[in-house]
Amino acid sequence: MNVQAIIKKIFHTRxxxxxxxxxxxxxxxxxQIELGSKPFVSGFAVEDLPLELSNNGFVRSVDMMLVFIKSLLEKYDFQARHVVFTVGGRNAFVREIDMPEMPDEEMKQSVAWDSSQYVPYEADTYYVDSTKFGTLTMDGLQPVLLVASPKDVVDALLEISDAVGWQSLGIDIEVLSAYRTLSEQLENFVLLDIGRSYSMLTIFQNGAPVAQRSIPQGGQMFNAAIASGAGVDLAAAEKIKLEDELLLGGLESDKTKYAEFFNEIENLGREVRRTCEYYMINKKDARFTHLVLVGGGANMTGLPQFLSEGMEMQVVANDIRKTVTFSDKLDQRELKKYLGALTVAVGAALYGGEADD
Structure with a gap:
């Protein structure tokens, strides 16, 4: 279930x-994923966006983004002609609602008609989709997952796809892309995507993302805190974060020197706990077995152990290598550096492999 139900083209061959x-x-x-008995990653690229294109996932200028993407295709050896884009953050709205029991098509029409009650976008400016999940509530209502995304966001991606000459298999929601990479398909858990400028927390119940919240802590904030403590620039701070295993160390000198960094990680864990507690107040039957860490900021050694303190669920870092195989010809050093950051793109490509289902 994705926004692609609105815009997805029908393909007869995988x-x-x-x-x-x-x-x-x-x-x-x-x-780039080659499909087979086990998906095989034959190429990847991670590039910073030019300042004029950096805009929380929203394509401000289709023409400028098109030029930038074409430059990447000249630089990297991607042969795939089928593509799946993702939308997320403020460009994707996810919510659980309860509806009276009714046939699927009637339910979809009813949700679309009433969506303005829930969706935080202006009327007629967004695509909406929905699907049933779980079992009926004690009141006999059907839990329904509603997702929406602004039309200008989706349309810009499709315009880029056509201009490049790609065949668009659909637009996927980032959190669903990330979910697709899990080696164990969990049902009731929390997914924490630690990004560059903020983290996105998603609560899953019965295998569906039912609530989301953004948390201000992210990779840039962690780097800034380390840079402040060590008196170094942000590039050096990033290296310290990834290589010095601060979260595993027991040195009091490190805890003092990097007090601001440790405080930000503690704040992240505190916000996760508060969000889960608030959800459980409103949903008495809610339960969580795992907190799954994904995204570029989840690469820190010792982060699951550090966040485990005070958590009433198992904390694990997702490893996409359990779901897909990476070519030995790829730069293994670069792969290790960006492994967490590739999660959503890997999941999107995997969705493309399901296009004939």
Missing amino acids: PSKVLGVDIGTGSIKLV
């Missing part, structure tokens, strides 16, 4: 290669 494209806050990630 493509052999699919390109997943994730345009984030400040960077673009592309992953």
Whole structure:
């Protein structure tokens, strides 16, 4: 279930290669997957967006983004002609609602008609889709997952796809792309995507994303805190964050020197707990087995262990290598550096492999 139900073209054959494209806050990630018994990643790229194109995933200028993407295609060897874009953050709205029991098509029409009650976008400016999930409530109502995305966001991506000469298999929601990469398909858990400028928390119940919240802590904030403590620039701080294993160390000198960094990580964990507690107040039957960490900011060694303190669920970092195989010809050092950041693009390409289902 995705916004692609509105815009997806129908394909009768499964493509052999699919390109997943994730345009984030400040960077673009592309992953080419070759489909088979186990999906095989034959190419990837992670590039910072020019300042004039950095806009929280919203394509401000189709022409400028088109020039930039074409430059990437000249730089990297991507042969895939089928593509799946993603939308997320403020460009994707996800909510659980309860509806009277009715046939699927009637339900979709009813949700679309009433969507303005729930969706935070202006009327007639967004695409909306919905699907049933779970079992009937004690009141006999059907839980329904509603998703929406602004038309100008979706239309801009499709325009780029056509101009490049790609065949668009659909537009996927970032959180669903990330979910698709999990080696274990969990049902009742929390997904925390730690991005560059903020983190997106998504609550899953019965395998569906039913609530989302953005949290201000992200990779840039962590780097700034380390840079402040060490008296170094942000590039050096990024290296310290990834290589010095601060979250595993027991040195009091490190805890003092990087007090601001540790405080930000603690704040992240605190906000996760508060969000889950608030949800459980309103949904008495809600339960969580895992907190799953994804995204570029989840690469920090020791983060699951650090966040486990005070959590009443198992904290794990997602490893997309359990779901897809990466070519030995790829730059393994670059792959290790960007593994978490590639999650959404990998999941989008995997959706493309389901196009004939």
